[in-house]
Amino acid sequence: MYVAVKGGETAIRNAHRLVADKRRGDRSVPSISLDQIVNQLALAVDRVMAEGSLYDPELAALAIKQARGDMIEAIFLLRAFRTTAPRFGFSEPLDTSNMLVERRISATFKDLPGGQLLGPTFDYTHRLLDPELAGDAEIPAPELAEAGDGVMPRVTDLLGQEGLIEADADAGEEAETGDLTREPLSFPADRALRLQALARGDEGFLLSLGYSTQRGYARSHPFAGEIRLGEVEVMVEIPELGFTVSIGRIEVTECQMINQFKGSAKVPPQFTRGYGLVFGHAERKAMSMALVDRALRWRELGEEKTAPAQDEEFVLSHSDNVQATGFVEHLKLPHYVDFQAELELVRRMRAKHEAAVRDSAGQDESKAKQQEAAE
Amino acid sequence: MSSLSYSGGFAEPVFAAQAAFRAVLDAFARPGNVISKPAETRPPEPFLGVTGDLLCTLADTDTPVFLAPLADEDSAAAAWLRFHTGAEVTRDASRAVFAVCTSLKALPALSQFPQGTAEYPDRSTTLILQVESLEGGETQVLLSGPGLAQERPFAPKGLAEPFWHEVARNNGQYPRGVDFLFVSASAIAGVPRSTKIQLQGA
Amino acid sequence: MISAAYNFAYLDEQTKRMIRRAILKAVAIPGYQVPFASREMPMPYGWGTGGVQVTAAVLGPDDVLKVIDQGADDTTNAVAIRGFFEKTARVRTTTATAEATVIQTRHRIPEEPLTAGQILVYQVPIPEPLRFLEPRETETRKMHALTEYGLMHVKLYEDIARHGHIATTYAYPVHVAGRYVMDPSPIPKFDNPKMNDCEALQLFGAGREKRIYAIPPHTEVVSLDFEDHPFRVQEFAEPCALCGSTGVYLDEVILDDRGGRMFVCSDTDYCTSHRPSGPDDQSAAEWENAR
Numbered sequence: 030m031y032v033a034v035k036g037g038e039t040a041i042r043n044a045h046r047l048v049a050d051k052r053r054g055d056r057s058v059p060s061i062s063l064d065q066i067v068n069q070l071a072l073a074v075d076r077v078m079a080e081g082s083l084y085d086p087e088l089a090a091l092a093i094k095q096a097r098g099d100m101i102e103a104i105f106l107l108r109a110f111r112t113t114a115p116r117f118g119f120s121e122p123l124d125t126s127n128m129l130v131e132r133r134i135s136a137t138f139k140d141l142p143g144g145q146l147l148g149p150t151f152d153y154t155h156r157l158l159d160p161e162l163a164g165d166a167e168i169p170a171p172e173l174a175e176a177g178d179g180v181m182p183r184v185t186d187l188l189g190q191e192g193l194i195e196a197d198a199d200a201g202e203e204a205e206t207g208d209l210t211r212e213p214l215s216f217p218a219d220r221a222l223r224l225q226a227l228a229r230g231d232e233g234f235l236l237s238l239g240y241s242t243q244r245g246y247a248r249s250h251p252f253a254g255e256i257r258l259g260e261v262e263v264m265v266e267i268p269e270l271g272f273t274v275s276i277g278r279i280e281v282t283e284c285q286m287i288n289q290f291k292g293s294a295k296v297p298p299q300f301t302r303g304y305g306l307v308f309g310h311a312e313r314k315a316m317s318m319a320l321v322d323r324a325l326r327w328r329e330l331g332e333e334k335t336a337p338a339q340d341e342e343f344v345l346s347h348s349d350n351v352q353a354t355g356f357v358e359h360l361k362l363p364h365y366v367d368f369q370a371e372l373e374l375v376r377r378m379r380a381k382h383e384a385a386v387r388d389s390a391g392q393d394e395s396k397a398k399q400q401e402a403a404e
Numbered sequence: 405m406s407s408l409s410y411s412g413g414f415a416e417p418v419f420a421a422q423a424a425f426r427a428v429l430d431a432f433a434r435p436g437n438v439i440s441k442p443a444e445t446r447p448p449e450p451f452l453g454v455t456g457d458l459l460c461t462l463a464d465t466d467t468p469v470f471l472a473p474l475a476d477e478d479s480a481a482a483a484w485l486r487f488h489t490g491a492e493v494t495r496d497a498s499r500a501v502f503a504v505c506t507s508l509k510a511l512p513a514l515s516q517f518p519q520g521t522a523e524y525p526d527r528s529t530t531l532i533l534q535v536e537s538l539e540g541g542e543t544q545v546l547l548s549g550p551g552l553a554q555e556r557p558f559a560p561k562g563l564a565e566p567f568w569h570e571v572a573r574n575n576g577q578y579p580r581g582v583d584f585l586f587v588s589a590s591a592i593a594g595v596p597r598s599t600k601i602q603l604q605g606a
Numbered sequence: 607m608i609s610a611a612y613n614f615a616y617l618d619e620q621t622k623r624m625i626r627r628a629i630l631k632a633v634a635i636p637g638y639q640v641p642f643a644s645r646e647m648p649m650p651y652g653w654g655t656g657g658v659q660v661t662a663a664v665l666g667p668d669d670v671l672k673v674i675d676q677g678a679d680d681t682t683n684a685v686a687i688r689g690f691f692e693k694t695a696r697v698r699t700t701t702a703t704a705e706a707t708v709i710q711t712r713h714r715i716p717e718e719p720l721t722a723g724q725i726l727v728y729q730v731p732i733p734e735p736l737r738f739l740e741p742r743e744t745e746t747r748k749m750h751a752l753t754e755y756g757l758m759h760v761k762l763y764e765d766i767a768r769h770g771h772i773a774t775t776y777a778y779p780v781h782v783a784g785r786y787v788m789d790p791s792p793i794p795k796f797d798n799p800k801m802n803d804c805e806a807l808q809l810f811g812a813g814r815e816k817r818i819y820a821i822p823p824h825t826e827v828v829s830l831d832f833e834d835h836p837f838r839v840q841e842f843a844e845p846c847a848l849c850g851s852t853g854v855y856l857d858e859v860i861l862d863d864r865g866g867r868m869f870v871c872s873d874t875d876y877c878t879s880h881r882p883s884g885p886d887d888q889s890a891a892e893w894e895n896a897r
Binding site (some may be wrong): 417418419421422423425426428429432433434461462463464466467501521522523524525526528530549550551552553578579583596597598 | 613614619620622623624626627628629630631632633634635636638640641663664665666667747748750751752783785786803807821822823824825826
């Protein structure tokens with residue numbers, strides 16, 4: 030029987046033992062190492078770090094291994110670990126213009142200071158399965174250029190010099206940035222909080238929403254102003270020292286989307302922005318995030334709200350895949366108390382219905398008999 | 405800052421805070437019920453030990469604490485509070501998550517504290533009031549409402565009618581309003597905003 | 607690589623303080639849903655994370671914990687959650703309702719009346735009673751602020767018009783202390799009357815939805831109804847097949863594919879202690895065999 034009234038403990042223990050066995054699989058195949066996952070499934074590791082909101086490739090790899098490759102399960106494992114980690118402070122905003130760039134492309138200018146840098150990308154590969162990869166073929170070393178002098182201005186900064194694009198929102202010195210993980214989200218949420226939610230939001234959910242804006246559900250005429258991938262320094266202010274120090278570098282993907290221009294009697298027309306920033310190499314996520322960020326800014330930009338991607342409460346309440354998977358999957362838990370309540374009601378209503386049908390049939394019969402008698 | 409500021413915290417923070425929280429929970433769940441609570445902390449004047457316990461249990465960097473009478477930044481009490489809880493000592497009543505009143509004369513009008521909003525009534529101050537004793541006061545009020553099977557008399561020392569009028573006014577704007585914790589040297593009692601206050605003889 | 611040294615009852619002290627502050631406001635405003643910064647827990651959202659966080663914030667070394675799901679101590683999720691606290695808090699656990707100081711529950715209130723020393727912690731999936739009428743938090747929050755509960759009555763009345771009775775059988779909305787309409791979590795409406803004027807403190811935790819709410823002891827809790835359609839609880843035609851109790855909530859157990867079924871207590875502790883000759887009773891053994 031499905032719910033053991035007794036023996037739940039044994040059942041759970043045995044199930045966990047079985048999943049451990051399945052995870053390991055055929056013992057004659059070597060166990061996969063965390064190094065192998067970090068190195069050879071790097072994009073999976075990046076996704077788990079991004080949506081798990083914890084930058085730690087080794088832990089992400091462990092989570093992927095433990096979850097048998099189930100990404101959302103791995104993200105969940107990382108999140109549950111993250112919660113218990115003590116908080117020592119907050120970083121300063123990342124300065125992505127000082128990024129050690131590995132890839133940088135702009136769809137808006139043919140050439141620009143710092144140039145286009147294709148970097149490691151699937152773009153322009155032919156999606157043909159490569160049988161060589163089934164084995165351990167020798168892979169030639171890459172062609173690498175010397176790192177430039179580090180200055181690679183952002184496309185939006187270049188446009189901004191001419192006032193052609195809205196300025197980056199300035200929160201001001203005194204403004205306090207909310208923290209999604211410390212304060213429950215309330216609506217309306219400001220842009221900083223929305224971006225936090227999107228940064229850890231489910232890639233698939235954001236992809237679909239971003240896609241929907243392109244298809245006319247809150248169209249925003251996006252241009253990929255710039256996508257850049259590389260390492261940035263994380264600076265933290267140490268109150269005891271009174272200055273900021275670097276605590277290391279992390280890899281991030283940034284997408285600056287340039288959208289629908291807008292002007293008014295007071296302000297000459299200028300382009301608007303959508304922004305995406307994600308841990309690791311995650312272009313699809315960064316681009317989707319930028320599209321959704323732009324759609325969510327309808328109020329501030331005086332646009333009409335017509336589409337799901339603009340609906341802040343809908344988007345932010347459903348973008349977290351750890352929440353979503355928990356609640357969808359909780360339907361597996363026993364619900365027989367509630368179901369019994371429904372069952373009792375439906376049975377009672379059916380009995381009433383049958384009685385009513387019987388009564389009216391009886392009445393019809395007696396009517397017919399009366400008629401017969403009258404004839 | 406005196407050395408006093410660094411000592412006198414919970415000896416066993418995890419369990420002491422849990423026990424103190426349960427006492428406060430019980431106090432709010434059964435308004436006016438005097439719950440014995442031995443002091444674990446040894447804070448400087450004018451805090452009572454039990455006040456110190458409650459602050460160490462509930463206050464932290466997320467909860468600005470207002471002190472009445474206003475305390476200097478470098479007073480022993482403010483320094484102790486900052487060191488043991490991380491809480492900011494604010495001089496602005498409208499930012500107070502907790503307010504500690506050690507002298508009733510110095511208590512600002514209750515309306516100066518956050519009352520919560522109609523949509524978020526929880527965003528209001530919890531007031532910790534030190535009294536000489538939770539029983540035997542000259543003014544007695546009758547409490548009723550959630551948590552009380554029947555009316556309960558409540559008469560902490562040193563709280564006269566005008567104070568109770570203000571509490572009644574506060575509780576009259578339910579669900580908005582501040583909540584009260586009364587503290588003596590060895591006991592606590594709570595009067596949340598949901599409690600109806602009836603002045604005896606009134 | 608990682609040394610797993612967790613705090614007492616898993617949560618760090620700062621998180622406990624945040625939850626404790628929310629619980630106190632919840633008790634001060636009965637039936638009002640206090641937002642709290644719910645943490646990711648090592649079990650999935652929707653599987654009791656709210657209840658677990660509330661229990662972890664409340665629990666102390668002297669407590670005796672009972673965990674039930676669907677009224678039973680032995681259902682898999684109850685076993686998992688009880689195991690979690692045995693491991694992280696090393697508290698004493700029990701299946702006996704009367705012995706417990708803290709009871710975490712999903713979908714039931716024990717049959718045995720609760721007492722003054724006890725705290726009942728409910729796991730809540732959707733804390734907002736108006737959610738199915740209005741999915742937007744921004745709107746429902748306004749409705750609570752303005753005591754605009756007409757929509758709920760309209761919904762219940764539509765049931766009556768369509769089906770001849772109110773068709774809500776579980777998570778049946780209640781009015782708390784004359785102010786807030788509250789979701790009692792998906793307990794069968796059979797259990798609703800037990801919430802009214804209850805001796806114990808009742809706490810509700812919704813982890814995924816980040817809400818905590820409470821009913822203090824001796825608080826008026828009224829199930830919504832109409833003069834011409836008063837609130838009624840489920841009645842079972844037969845007594846429990848194992849212990850013979852009546853006036854308790856029963857689970858239907860299907861015995862075969864020829865319509866054979868029996869009804870047994872959903873509250874396993876109550877059932878065990880009410881069997882004429884204890885748990886080794888003939889019919890119980892027969893039933894176990896039948897399975």
